[in-house]
Amino acid sequence: MTEKEKYHTLKEIVKIYLPDDVSVEQIQPESNFTTELNINSANLVDIVLDVEDAFDIRLENEDMDGMLTVKDALSIIETKLSEK
Numbered sequence: 001m002t003e004k005e006k007y008h009t010l011k012e013i014v015k016i017y018l019p020d021d022v023s024v025e026q027i028q029p030e031s032n033f034t035t036e037l038n039i040n041s042a043n044l045v046d047i048v049l050d051v052e053d054a055f056d057i058r059l060e061n062e063d064m065d066g067m068l069t070v071k072d073a074l075s076i077i078e079t080k081l082s083e084k
Contacts, residue, residue: 003074009054010073011070014070015027016050017044018038019038029074030070031069032068032069033047033067048067055077055080055081059076063076
């Protein structure tokens, strides 16, 4: 899976949880999940679960704590995939 494909997959997951006042176009690599995309903590957990399913990886609590931006999430996904 290429970087572009990973980004697209993550974007598809995140867009489901965006509140009405945030558009899909606002999902950028530097976007912060909670402050810029207005995703609440409950939905962030749902995103983590969906990411685990989509990429067939397991995220630990410290991974979730470090997942502040879309770019952070992509980095964590890449690390987990390389460990497989």
